[in-house]
Amino acid sequence: MRPSVSYAILCDGDFPGNADVRDRLMSCDVVxxxxxxxxxxxxxxxxxxxxxxxxxLPENLRQELADQVFPVGEQESNDLSKAFRWICSMLRVxxxxxxxxxxxxxxxxxxxxxxxxxxxxxxxxxxxxxLEQCGARGDLSLVTDYGVFAPVLNSCRMTLPKGQPLSIFxxxxxxxxxxxxxxxxxxxxxxxxxxxxxxxxxxxxxxxLRFSHPAKVLLYLPGWFGRPLDTAGL
Amino acid sequence: MRPSVSYAILCDGDFPGNADVRDRLMSCDVVxxxxxxxxxxxxxxxxxxxxxxxxxLPENLRQELADQVFPVGEQESNDLSKAFRWICSMLRVxxxxxxxxxxxxxxxxxxxxxxxxxxxxxxxxxxxxxLEQCGARGDLSLVTDYGVFAPVLNSCRMTLPKGQPLSIFxxxxxxxxxxxxxxxxxxxxxxxxxxxxxxxxxxxxxxxLRFSHPAKVLLYLPGWFGRPLDTAGL
Numbered sequence: 456m457r458p459s460v461s462y463a464i465l466c467d468g469d470f471p472g473n474a475d476v477r478d479r480l481m482s483c484d485v486v487x488x489x490x491x492x493x494x495x496x497x498x499x500x501x502x503x504x505x506x507x508x509x510x511x512l513p514e515n516l517r518q519e520l521a522d523q524v525f526p527v528g529e530q531e532s533n534d535l536s537k538a539f540r541w542i543c544s545m546l547r548v549x550x551x552x553x554x555x556x557x558x559x560x561x562x563x564x565x566x567x568x569x570x571x572x573x574x575x576x577x578x579x580x581x582x583x584x585x586l587e588q589c590g591a592r593g594d595l596s597l598v599t600d601y602g603v604f605a606p607v608l609n610s611c612r613m614t615l616p617k618g619q620p621l622s623i624f625x626x627x628x629x630x631x632x633x634x635x636x637x638x639x640x641x642x643x644x645x646x647x648x649x650x651x652x653x654x655x656x657x658x659x660x661x662x663x664l665r666f667s668h669p670a671k672v673l674l675y676l677p678g679w680f681g682r683p684l685d686t687a688g689l
Numbered sequence: 690m691r692p693s694v695s696y697a698i699l700c701d702g703d704f705p706g707n708a709d710v711r712d713r714l715m716s717c718d719v720v721x722x723x724x725x726x727x728x729x730x731x732x733x734x735x736x737x738x739x740x741x742x743x744x745x746l747p748e749n750l751r752q753e754l755a756d757q758v759f760p761v762g763e764q765e766s767n768d769l770s771k772a773f774r775w776i777c778s779m780l781r782v783x784x785x786x787x788x789x790x791x792x793x794x795x796x797x798x799x800x801x802x803x804x805x806x807x808x809x810x811x812x813x814x815x816x817x818x819x820l821e822q823c824g825a826r827g828d829l830s831l832v833t834d835y836g837v838f839a840p841v842l843n844s845c846r847m848t849l850p851k852g853q854p855l856s857i858f859x860x861x862x863x864x865x866x867x868x869x870x871x872x873x874x875x876x877x878x879x880x881x882x883x884x885x886x887x888x889x890x891x892x893x894x895x896x897x898l899r900f901s902h903p904a905k906v907l908l909y910l911p912g913w914f915g916r917p918l919d920t921a922g923l
Binding site for chain 2: 565568574653677
Protein backbone atom coordinates (compact mmCIF):
# COMPACT_ATOMS: atom_id res chain seq x y z
CA MET A 456 0.00 0.00 0.00
CA ARG A 457 1.29 3.43 -0.92
CA PRO A 458 1.65 5.89 1.92
CA SER A 459 -1.13 8.47 2.29
CA VAL A 460 -0.24 12.02 3.24
CA SER A 461 -2.80 14.49 4.52
CA TYR A 462 -2.23 18.16 3.77
CA ALA A 463 -4.17 21.01 5.37
CA ILE A 464 -4.44 24.56 4.11
CA LEU A 465 -5.47 27.02 6.80
CA CYS A 466 -6.90 30.26 5.37
CA ASP A 467 -7.30 33.45 7.36
CA GLY A 468 -11.13 33.42 7.58
CA ASP A 469 -12.87 32.18 10.71
CA PHE A 470 -10.57 29.83 12.63
CA PRO A 471 -12.35 26.49 13.19
CA GLY A 472 -14.53 26.79 16.29
CA ASN A 473 -16.07 23.34 15.96
CA ALA A 474 -14.00 20.88 18.03
CA ASP A 475 -14.34 18.08 15.44
CA VAL A 476 -13.10 20.38 12.70
CA ARG A 477 -10.21 21.63 14.81
CA ASP A 478 -9.21 18.02 15.65
CA ARG A 479 -9.24 17.21 11.96
CA LEU A 480 -6.99 20.19 11.21
CA MET A 481 -4.57 19.26 14.00
CA SER A 482 -4.36 15.66 12.81
CA CYS A 483 -3.18 16.58 9.30
CA ASP A 484 0.41 15.57 8.49
CA VAL A 485 1.39 18.87 6.89
CA VAL A 486 -0.29 22.20 7.69
CA UNK A 487 0.24 25.08 5.28
CA UNK A 488 -0.95 28.40 6.74
CA UNK A 489 -1.98 31.27 4.49
CA UNK A 490 -0.05 34.27 5.74
CA UNK A 491 -1.74 35.72 8.87
CA UNK A 492 -3.63 32.46 9.56
CA UNK A 493 -0.38 31.32 11.19
CA UNK A 494 -1.17 33.66 14.13
CA UNK A 495 -4.27 31.64 15.08
CA UNK A 496 -2.62 28.30 14.41
CA UNK A 497 0.35 29.14 16.65
CA UNK A 498 -1.99 28.96 19.64
CA UNK A 499 -1.78 25.18 19.06
CA UNK A 500 1.56 24.47 17.38
CA UNK A 501 3.95 25.55 14.66
CA UNK A 502 2.69 25.01 11.11
CA UNK A 503 4.99 23.21 8.67
CA UNK A 504 4.79 26.05 6.14
CA UNK A 505 3.50 29.62 5.94
CA UNK A 506 2.99 30.95 2.41
CA UNK A 507 1.48 34.12 0.98
CA UNK A 508 2.49 37.68 0.37
CA UNK A 509 3.13 38.11 4.13
CA UNK A 510 1.18 41.32 4.44
CA UNK A 511 -0.71 40.08 7.51
CA LEU A 512 1.86 38.09 9.52
CA PRO A 513 3.13 40.08 12.53
CA GLU A 514 6.88 40.70 12.50
CA ASN A 515 7.54 38.79 15.75
CA LEU A 516 5.84 35.68 14.35
CA ARG A 517 7.69 36.05 11.09
CA GLN A 518 10.93 35.84 13.04
CA GLU A 519 9.77 32.95 15.23
CA LEU A 520 8.63 31.06 12.12
CA ALA A 521 11.65 32.05 10.01
CA ASP A 522 12.29 28.43 8.92
CA GLN A 523 8.64 27.89 7.97
CA VAL A 524 7.91 31.16 6.14
CA PHE A 525 8.04 31.15 2.33
CA PRO A 526 6.89 34.48 0.88
CA VAL A 527 5.16 34.27 -2.51
CA GLY A 528 4.92 37.82 -3.70
CA GLU A 529 2.85 37.73 -6.91
CA GLN A 530 -0.48 39.56 -6.71
CA GLU A 531 -2.34 37.67 -9.45
CA SER A 532 -3.68 34.96 -7.14
CA ASN A 533 -4.81 34.88 -3.53
CA ASP A 534 -3.10 33.18 -0.61
CA LEU A 535 -5.28 30.07 -0.86
CA SER A 536 -4.18 29.56 -4.48
CA LYS A 537 -0.56 30.07 -3.45
CA ALA A 538 -0.89 27.46 -0.69
CA PHE A 539 -2.52 25.02 -3.10
CA ARG A 540 0.28 25.46 -5.65
CA TRP A 541 2.81 25.04 -2.82
CA ILE A 542 1.36 21.63 -1.96
CA CYS A 543 1.21 20.66 -5.64
CA SER A 544 4.90 21.44 -5.97
CA MET A 545 5.69 19.39 -2.83
CA LEU A 546 3.68 16.52 -4.30
CA ARG A 547 5.34 17.11 -7.69
CA VAL A 548 1.90 17.10 -9.31
CA UNK A 549 2.34 16.94 -13.06
CA UNK A 550 1.09 15.07 -16.07
CA UNK A 551 2.24 11.47 -16.23
CA UNK A 552 3.56 11.29 -12.66
CA UNK A 553 2.37 8.60 -10.29
CA UNK A 554 1.70 10.21 -6.94
CA UNK A 555 1.29 8.74 -3.49
CA UNK A 556 -2.23 8.87 -2.11
CA UNK A 557 -2.96 12.25 -0.64
CA UNK A 558 -5.67 14.49 0.68
CA UNK A 559 -5.86 18.27 0.74
CA UNK A 560 -8.34 19.80 3.17
CA UNK A 561 -8.99 23.54 3.27
CA UNK A 562 -9.87 25.09 6.64
CA UNK A 563 -10.71 28.67 7.66
CA UNK A 564 -11.84 29.58 4.13
CA UNK A 565 -15.19 31.09 5.12
CA UNK A 566 -16.36 33.75 7.56
CA UNK A 567 -15.27 37.38 7.66
CA UNK A 568 -15.53 39.21 4.30
CA UNK A 569 -18.06 37.46 2.07
CA UNK A 570 -16.13 38.15 -1.15
CA UNK A 571 -13.20 36.15 0.24
CA UNK A 572 -15.62 33.39 1.31
CA UNK A 573 -17.24 33.19 -2.14
CA UNK A 574 -13.91 33.32 -3.94
CA UNK A 575 -12.35 30.63 -1.76
CA UNK A 576 -15.29 28.25 -2.08
CA UNK A 577 -15.29 28.52 -5.86
CA UNK A 578 -11.52 28.01 -6.08
CA UNK A 579 -12.02 24.49 -4.71
CA UNK A 580 -13.69 23.50 -7.99
CA UNK A 581 -10.79 24.95 -9.99
CA UNK A 582 -8.28 23.02 -7.88
CA UNK A 583 -10.21 19.79 -8.47
CA UNK A 584 -10.15 20.39 -12.21
CA UNK A 585 -6.43 21.12 -12.14
CA LEU A 586 -5.64 17.92 -10.20
CA GLU A 587 -7.74 15.88 -12.59
CA GLN A 588 -6.06 17.42 -15.62
CA CYS A 589 -2.73 16.37 -14.08
CA GLY A 590 -4.03 12.87 -13.43
CA ALA A 591 -3.60 13.37 -9.68
CA ARG A 592 -6.46 11.72 -7.86
CA GLY A 593 -6.30 13.06 -4.33
CA ASP A 594 -9.13 13.69 -1.93
CA LEU A 595 -10.00 17.40 -1.91
CA SER A 596 -12.43 19.16 0.42
CA LEU A 597 -13.18 22.42 2.20
CA VAL A 598 -14.36 22.09 5.78
CA THR A 599 -16.16 24.78 7.78
CA ASP A 600 -17.79 24.81 11.21
CA TYR A 601 -21.07 23.91 9.52
CA GLY A 602 -20.29 21.37 6.84
CA VAL A 603 -18.11 20.19 4.01
CA PHE A 604 -17.73 21.23 0.36
CA ALA A 605 -16.51 18.48 -1.96
CA PRO A 606 -15.90 18.93 -5.69
CA VAL A 607 -17.17 16.52 -8.35
CA LEU A 608 -16.40 16.90 -12.05
CA ASN A 609 -18.53 14.20 -13.61
CA SER A 610 -21.28 11.63 -13.01
CA CYS A 611 -20.80 9.84 -9.72
CA ARG A 612 -22.34 7.53 -7.16
CA MET A 613 -22.02 7.81 -3.38
CA THR A 614 -23.40 6.14 -0.29
CA LEU A 615 -24.88 8.55 2.22
CA PRO A 616 -27.12 8.21 5.27
CA LYS A 617 -30.82 8.71 4.58
CA GLY A 618 -31.90 12.18 5.68
CA GLN A 619 -28.44 13.75 5.14
CA PRO A 620 -28.92 17.32 3.82
CA LEU A 621 -27.18 18.00 0.51
CA SER A 622 -26.81 21.13 -1.61
CA ILE A 623 -25.38 21.26 -5.12
CA PHE A 624 -23.63 24.27 -6.69
CA UNK A 625 -22.66 24.21 -10.36
CA UNK A 626 -20.62 26.83 -12.21
CA UNK A 627 -21.91 25.92 -15.67
CA UNK A 628 -25.56 26.91 -16.20
CA UNK A 629 -25.77 24.65 -19.25
CA UNK A 630 -25.14 21.59 -17.06
CA UNK A 631 -28.03 19.23 -16.34
CA UNK A 632 -27.84 16.66 -13.55
CA UNK A 633 -30.21 13.72 -13.45
CA UNK A 634 -30.27 12.27 -9.98
CA UNK A 635 -31.63 9.42 -7.94
CA UNK A 636 -31.63 8.96 -4.17
CA UNK A 637 -32.53 12.59 -3.44
CA UNK A 638 -35.78 13.93 -2.00
CA UNK A 639 -36.15 16.55 -4.75
CA UNK A 640 -35.20 15.51 -8.27
CA UNK A 641 -32.55 17.69 -9.88
CA UNK A 642 -33.58 16.60 -13.38
CA UNK A 643 -35.20 19.89 -14.41
CA UNK A 644 -32.87 22.24 -12.51
CA UNK A 645 -31.10 25.01 -14.40
CA UNK A 646 -28.07 26.05 -12.35
CA UNK A 647 -28.35 29.75 -13.09
CA UNK A 648 -28.78 30.97 -9.49
CA UNK A 649 -26.82 29.69 -6.50
CA UNK A 650 -29.96 28.69 -4.59
CA UNK A 651 -31.29 26.46 -7.38
CA UNK A 652 -30.23 23.04 -6.01
CA UNK A 653 -29.79 23.83 -2.34
CA UNK A 654 -31.42 22.29 0.75
CA UNK A 655 -32.00 18.88 -0.80
CA UNK A 656 -31.87 15.70 1.28
CA UNK A 657 -30.80 12.09 0.78
CA UNK A 658 -33.85 9.82 0.46
CA UNK A 659 -32.10 6.53 -0.30
CA UNK A 660 -28.55 5.55 0.75
CA UNK A 661 -27.40 5.10 -2.85
CA UNK A 662 -27.21 8.54 -4.47
CA UNK A 663 -26.43 8.88 -8.17
CA LEU A 664 -25.71 12.10 -10.04
CA ARG A 665 -25.62 11.78 -13.83
CA PHE A 666 -24.03 14.84 -15.51
CA SER A 667 -24.97 15.90 -19.05
CA HIS A 668 -21.26 16.69 -19.51
CA PRO A 669 -18.14 17.11 -17.35
CA ALA A 670 -18.42 20.34 -15.33
CA LYS A 671 -17.21 21.97 -12.14
CA VAL A 672 -19.66 21.19 -9.33
CA LEU A 673 -19.49 21.47 -5.56
CA LEU A 674 -21.48 19.31 -3.19
CA TYR A 675 -22.15 20.76 0.25
CA LEU A 676 -23.04 18.48 3.15
CA PRO A 677 -24.04 20.28 6.37
CA GLY A 678 -22.83 18.53 9.51
CA TRP A 679 -20.62 16.08 7.62
CA PHE A 680 -17.42 16.02 9.65
CA GLY A 681 -16.53 12.36 10.03
CA ARG A 682 -15.08 10.43 7.14
CA PRO A 683 -14.20 11.77 3.68
CA LEU A 684 -17.03 11.78 1.15
CA ASP A 685 -16.59 8.60 -0.86
CA THR A 686 -17.60 9.16 -4.48
CA ALA A 687 -17.17 6.63 -7.28
CA GLY A 688 -17.36 7.41 -10.99
CA LEU A 689 -20.27 6.07 -13.03
CA MET B 690 -42.15 64.74 -1.18
CA ARG B 691 -43.52 61.22 -0.86
CA PRO B 692 -42.95 59.46 2.42
CA SER B 693 -40.08 56.94 2.51
CA VAL B 694 -40.52 53.73 4.47
CA SER B 695 -37.60 51.51 5.47
CA TYR B 696 -38.23 47.78 5.77
CA ALA B 697 -35.83 45.31 7.33
CA ILE B 698 -35.82 41.57 6.88
CA LEU B 699 -33.95 39.75 9.64
CA CYS B 700 -32.88 36.22 8.62
CA ASP B 701 -31.82 33.56 11.07
CA GLY B 702 -28.09 33.50 10.14
CA ASP B 703 -25.55 35.36 12.27
CA PHE B 704 -27.28 38.17 14.19
CA PRO B 705 -25.51 41.49 13.44
CA GLY B 706 -22.51 41.79 15.75
CA ASN B 707 -21.25 45.04 14.22
CA ALA B 708 -22.72 47.97 16.18
CA ASP B 709 -23.24 50.10 13.03
CA VAL B 710 -25.16 47.29 11.37
CA ARG B 711 -27.25 46.65 14.48
CA ASP B 712 -28.07 50.37 14.71
CA ARG B 713 -29.18 50.34 11.10
CA LEU B 714 -31.43 47.33 11.75
CA MET B 715 -32.96 48.96 14.82
CA SER B 716 -33.64 52.20 12.97
CA CYS B 717 -35.77 50.55 10.26
CA ASP B 718 -39.46 51.45 10.35
CA VAL B 719 -40.77 47.91 9.88
CA VAL B 720 -38.82 44.82 10.89
CA UNK B 721 -39.92 41.47 9.46
CA UNK B 722 -38.26 38.54 11.22
CA UNK B 723 -37.82 35.20 9.47
CA UNK B 724 -39.18 32.63 11.89
CA UNK B 725 -36.61 31.87 14.64
CA UNK B 726 -34.72 35.13 13.97
CA UNK B 727 -37.37 36.72 16.19
CA UNK B 728 -35.68 35.09 19.20
CA UNK B 729 -32.50 37.14 18.73
CA UNK B 730 -34.40 40.31 17.83
CA UNK B 731 -36.54 40.10 20.97
CA UNK B 732 -33.43 40.88 23.04
CA UNK B 733 -33.95 44.42 21.70
CA UNK B 734 -37.64 44.85 20.96
CA UNK B 735 -40.69 43.27 19.37
CA UNK B 736 -40.55 42.95 15.58
CA UNK B 737 -43.53 44.23 13.58
CA UNK B 738 -43.98 40.88 11.80
CA UNK B 739 -42.69 37.32 12.06
CA UNK B 740 -43.19 35.20 8.92
CA UNK B 741 -42.05 31.74 7.87
CA UNK B 742 -43.06 28.17 8.41
CA UNK B 743 -42.58 28.63 12.19
CA UNK B 744 -40.49 25.51 12.64
CA UNK B 745 -37.83 27.35 14.65
CA LEU B 746 -39.78 29.82 16.82
CA PRO B 747 -40.03 28.61 20.44
CA GLU B 748 -43.60 28.13 21.66
CA ASN B 749 -43.35 30.75 24.44
CA LEU B 750 -42.23 33.40 21.93
CA ARG B 751 -44.94 32.35 19.54
CA GLN B 752 -47.48 33.12 22.24
CA GLU B 753 -45.82 36.37 23.27
CA LEU B 754 -45.72 37.49 19.63
CA ALA B 755 -49.19 36.16 18.78
CA ASP B 756 -50.24 39.45 17.14
CA GLN B 757 -47.05 39.65 15.05
CA VAL B 758 -46.79 36.02 13.89
CA PHE B 759 -48.01 35.17 10.38
CA PRO B 760 -47.24 31.56 9.45
CA VAL B 761 -46.60 30.94 5.74
CA GLY B 762 -46.57 27.21 5.39
CA GLU B 763 -45.57 26.49 1.77
CA GLN B 764 -42.24 24.66 1.39
CA GLU B 765 -41.34 25.82 -2.12
CA SER B 766 -39.49 28.93 -0.99
CA ASN B 767 -37.34 29.77 2.01
CA ASP B 768 -38.18 32.16 4.85
CA LEU B 769 -36.27 35.06 3.27
CA SER B 770 -38.40 34.77 0.12
CA LYS B 771 -41.54 34.63 2.25
CA ALA B 772 -40.51 37.78 4.12
CA PHE B 773 -39.75 39.56 0.85
CA ARG B 774 -43.15 38.65 -0.60
CA TRP B 775 -44.74 39.80 2.68
CA ILE B 776 -43.22 43.24 2.28
CA CYS B 777 -44.20 43.35 -1.40
CA SER B 778 -47.79 42.64 -0.44
CA MET B 779 -47.70 45.37 2.24
CA LEU B 780 -46.31 47.77 -0.36
CA ARG B 781 -48.87 46.47 -2.87
CA VAL B 782 -46.07 45.99 -5.41
CA UNK B 783 -47.59 45.33 -8.80
CA UNK B 784 -47.34 46.44 -12.39
CA UNK B 785 -48.58 49.95 -13.01
CA UNK B 786 -48.83 50.98 -9.36
CA UNK B 787 -47.10 54.09 -8.09
CA UNK B 788 -45.42 53.26 -4.82
CA UNK B 789 -44.07 55.46 -2.06
CA UNK B 790 -40.30 55.52 -1.80
CA UNK B 791 -39.06 52.54 0.13
CA UNK B 792 -35.98 50.55 1.07
CA UNK B 793 -35.66 46.88 1.92
CA UNK B 794 -32.52 45.86 3.79
CA UNK B 795 -31.74 42.23 4.53
CA UNK B 796 -29.86 41.44 7.75
CA UNK B 797 -28.63 38.16 9.27
CA UNK B 798 -28.56 36.44 5.87
CA UNK B 799 -25.02 35.08 6.14
CA UNK B 800 -23.08 33.00 8.67
CA UNK B 801 -23.98 29.53 9.90
CA UNK B 802 -24.66 26.98 7.12
CA UNK B 803 -22.94 28.09 3.91
CA UNK B 804 -25.71 26.77 1.64
CA UNK B 805 -28.17 29.12 3.34
CA UNK B 806 -25.64 31.97 3.00
CA UNK B 807 -25.11 31.33 -0.73
CA UNK B 808 -28.81 30.91 -1.39
CA UNK B 809 -29.75 34.07 0.49
CA UNK B 810 -27.12 36.21 -1.22
CA UNK B 811 -28.23 35.11 -4.67
CA UNK B 812 -31.92 35.68 -3.88
CA UNK B 813 -31.16 39.39 -3.55
CA UNK B 814 -30.57 39.57 -7.31
CA UNK B 815 -33.86 37.79 -7.99
CA UNK B 816 -35.70 40.23 -5.72
CA UNK B 817 -34.15 43.18 -7.57
CA UNK B 818 -35.28 41.75 -10.90
CA UNK B 819 -38.80 41.18 -9.57
CA LEU B 820 -39.09 44.75 -8.27
CA GLU B 821 -37.85 46.13 -11.57
CA GLN B 822 -40.31 44.01 -13.53
CA CYS B 823 -43.07 45.49 -11.35
CA GLY B 824 -41.76 49.00 -11.93
CA ALA B 825 -41.05 49.39 -8.21
CA ARG B 826 -37.85 51.31 -7.73
CA GLY B 827 -36.92 50.80 -4.09
CA ASP B 828 -33.49 50.63 -2.56
CA LEU B 829 -32.53 47.00 -1.96
CA SER B 830 -29.46 45.72 -0.11
CA LEU B 831 -28.10 42.93 2.06
CA VAL B 832 -25.92 44.01 4.96
CA THR B 833 -23.52 41.79 6.90
CA ASP B 834 -20.96 42.48 9.62
CA TYR B 835 -18.35 42.87 6.89
CA GLY B 836 -19.98 44.75 4.05
CA VAL B 837 -22.93 45.34 1.79
CA PHE B 838 -24.33 43.51 -1.24
CA ALA B 839 -26.26 45.72 -3.66
CA PRO B 840 -27.93 44.46 -6.85
CA VAL B 841 -27.59 46.15 -10.24
CA LEU B 842 -29.38 44.98 -13.36
CA ASN B 843 -27.90 47.17 -16.05
CA SER B 844 -25.20 49.71 -16.88
CA CYS B 845 -24.75 52.23 -14.10
CA ARG B 846 -22.63 55.01 -12.69
CA MET B 847 -21.79 55.60 -9.02
CA THR B 848 -19.63 57.87 -6.94
CA LEU B 849 -17.39 56.04 -4.49
CA PRO B 850 -14.38 56.98 -2.39
CA LYS B 851 -11.04 56.21 -4.00
CA GLY B 852 -9.56 53.04 -2.53
CA GLN B 853 -12.96 51.51 -1.66
CA PRO B 854 -12.75 47.73 -2.21
CA LEU B 855 -15.36 46.37 -4.62
CA SER B 856 -16.23 42.86 -5.76
CA ILE B 857 -18.63 41.98 -8.58
CA PHE B 858 -20.66 38.77 -8.84
CA UNK B 859 -22.67 38.02 -11.98
CA UNK B 860 -25.05 35.13 -12.52
CA UNK B 861 -24.88 35.18 -16.31
CA UNK B 862 -21.51 33.98 -17.66
CA UNK B 863 -22.29 35.48 -21.06
CA UNK B 864 -22.34 38.97 -19.52
CA UNK B 865 -19.46 41.32 -20.25
CA UNK B 866 -18.91 44.47 -18.18
CA UNK B 867 -16.72 47.27 -19.44
CA UNK B 868 -15.70 49.48 -16.57
CA UNK B 869 -13.90 52.65 -15.71
CA UNK B 870 -12.80 53.95 -12.33
CA UNK B 871 -11.61 50.57 -11.08
CA UNK B 872 -8.04 49.47 -10.39
CA UNK B 873 -8.39 46.28 -12.46
CA UNK B 874 -10.36 46.55 -15.69
CA UNK B 875 -13.29 44.14 -15.91
CA UNK B 876 -13.37 44.38 -19.72
CA UNK B 877 -12.03 40.90 -20.40
CA UNK B 878 -13.60 39.12 -17.42
CA UNK B 879 -15.76 36.04 -18.02
CA UNK B 880 -18.02 35.61 -15.00
CA UNK B 881 -17.84 31.82 -14.92
CA UNK B 882 -16.32 31.45 -11.44
CA UNK B 883 -17.36 33.42 -8.37
CA UNK B 884 -13.83 34.73 -7.76
CA UNK B 885 -13.46 36.23 -11.24
CA UNK B 886 -14.19 39.89 -10.41
CA UNK B 887 -13.50 39.97 -6.69
CA UNK B 888 -11.08 42.10 -4.67
CA UNK B 889 -11.11 45.06 -7.06
CA UNK B 890 -10.74 48.63 -5.80
CA UNK B 891 -12.04 52.06 -6.77
CA UNK B 892 -9.30 54.09 -8.47
CA UNK B 893 -11.31 57.17 -9.40
CA UNK B 894 -14.42 58.50 -7.62
CA UNK B 895 -16.60 58.15 -10.72
CA UNK B 896 -17.14 54.44 -11.39
CA UNK B 897 -18.96 53.31 -14.53
CA LEU B 898 -20.08 49.78 -15.32
CA ARG B 899 -21.28 49.23 -18.89
CA PHE B 900 -23.19 45.93 -19.30
CA SER B 901 -23.28 44.06 -22.62
CA HIS B 902 -26.95 43.32 -21.79
CA PRO B 903 -29.28 43.52 -18.75
CA ALA B 904 -28.31 40.81 -16.23
CA LYS B 905 -28.47 39.99 -12.54
CA VAL B 906 -25.33 41.30 -10.82
CA LEU B 907 -24.38 41.89 -7.21
CA LEU B 908 -21.84 44.46 -6.09
CA TYR B 909 -20.14 43.80 -2.77
CA LEU B 910 -18.53 46.64 -0.84
CA PRO B 911 -16.57 45.59 2.26
CA GLY B 912 -16.85 48.04 5.15
CA TRP B 913 -19.62 50.08 3.48
CA PHE B 914 -22.07 50.69 6.30
CA GLY B 915 -22.93 54.36 6.07
CA ARG B 916 -25.26 55.65 3.38
CA PRO B 917 -27.07 53.60 0.73
CA LEU B 918 -25.11 52.92 -2.46
CA ASP B 919 -26.23 55.56 -4.92
CA THR B 920 -26.30 54.18 -8.45
CA ALA B 921 -27.62 56.03 -11.50
CA GLY B 922 -28.50 54.42 -14.81
CA LEU B 923 -26.39 55.16 -17.88
